[in-house]
Amino acid sequence: MFPIAYHPIYKHPLPEGHRFPMIKYELLPQQLLYEGTATEADFFAPGLPDMARVLAVHDRAYVDSLLAGTVDARAMRKTGFPLSEVLVERELRIAQGTIMGAEKALQTGIAFNIAGGTHHAYSTHGEAFCLLNDQAIAARFLLDSNLAKKILIVDLDVHQGNGTAEIFAHDSRVFTFSMHGQSNYPFKKEVSDLDIPLKDGTGDAEYLSLLQDTLPALIEAQKPDFIFYLSGVDILATDKLGKLGCKLTGCKQRDVFVLTLCHSLGIPVQCSMGGGYSPDIKTIIEAHANTYRVARELYG
Numbered sequence: 001m002f003p004i005a006y007h008p009i010y011k012h013p014l015p016e017g018h019r020f021p022m023i024k025y026e027l028l029p030q031q032l033l034y035e036g037t038a039t040e041a042d043f044f045a046p047g048l049p050d051m052a053r054v055l056a057v058h059d060r061a062y063v064d065s066l067l068a069g070t071v072d073a074r075a076m077r078k079t080g081f082p083l084s085e086v087l088v089e090r091e092l093r094i095a096q097g098t099i100m101g102a103e104k105a106l107q108t109g110i111a112f113n114i115a116g117g118t119h120h121a122y123s124t125h126g127e128a129f130c131l132l133n134d135q136a137i138a139a140r141f142l143l144d145s146n147l148a149k150k151i152l153i154v155d156l157d158v159h160q161g162n163g164t165a166e167i168f169a170h171d172s173r174v175f176t177f178s179m180h181g182q183s184n185y186p187f188k189k190e191v192s193d194l195d196i197p198l199k200d201g202t203g204d205a206e207y208l209s210l211l212q213d214t215l216p217a218l219i220e221a222q223k224p225d226f227i228f229y230l231s232g233v234d235i236l237a238t239d240k241l242g243k244l245g246c247k248l249t250g251c252k253q254r255d256v257f258v259l260t261l262c263h264s265l266g267i268p269v270q271c272s273m274g275g276g277y278s279p280d281i282k283t284i285i286e287a288h289a290n291t292y293r294v295a296r297e298l299y300g
Contacts, residue, residue: 003104003111005097046097098134105268119161129170152224157232158242204250231288232274279296
């Protein structure tokens with residue numbers, strides 16, 4: 001079993017014609033099925049989460065305003081989204097997909113969410129296309145359900161996981177690790193447990209060397225019994241919103257390293273896709289599909 005959370009509503013968060021591309025959420029499952037990396041049986045459609053799980057991470061007043069459609073217009077502009085019931089339902093289903101994926105990863109070793117990686121969502125507000133922090137919600141669920149005791153969040157999106165850092169700033173059970181472009185959004189960074197800011201143009205060799213020098217020692221020191229991996233592909237040199245210089249081969253080698261480490265140590269891992277904004281949609285799909293291909297080779 002190769003659990004992958006996907007729901008058709010993932011691809012319909014915005015009015016038609018909005019500038020932010022969402023087509024990858026439709027094309028990626030199709031590509032995985034077409035090439036045989038995944039089968040129909042691998043996919044599961046998440047429902048809506050128990051709101052207690054959301055409220056364990058996010059402020060009640062903020063969540064109530066999302067559900068009622070009363071979020072302040074200025075606050076919504078920070079998210080880049082126009083507020084709608086469909087958008088809020090999408091965010092809730094994504095969070096539930098990551099919760100369910102975390103549960104499934106405990107059984108299968110790995111699970112995916114076609115969407116997710118909404119790491120700019122704070123406890124009290126949303127930012128930068130993120131309303132609810134899916135991996136933070138799932139991490140708190142595992143802890144509150146006594147399914148994990150120590151969690152490591154490995155955030156390798158090009159943007160710092162500022163919302164995740166804020167949410168777990170005072171929770172020693174969750175260690176937040178973010179390796180990101182130093183001059184990328186957010187321009188005012190939060191403080192993760194470990195931040196590695198990268199200079200503009202950082203390429204494959206330096207990127208992989210830093211990761212290889214850091215992650216095994218970090219796992220040894222923290223001894224997590226569960227890992228959340230945010231596998232954003234906006235580290236590519238072609239990315240419109242990123243400033244790093246990695247190639248498709250380097251991005252795939254990153255996934256090989258992270259997932260091989262998790263597999264060899266027997267640590268369950270849940271992967272959310274995060275960002276990817278290259279001008280050519282084929283580049284985005286190829287980079288995201290590589291993460292699944294690596295996992296299929298490792299986990300069968």
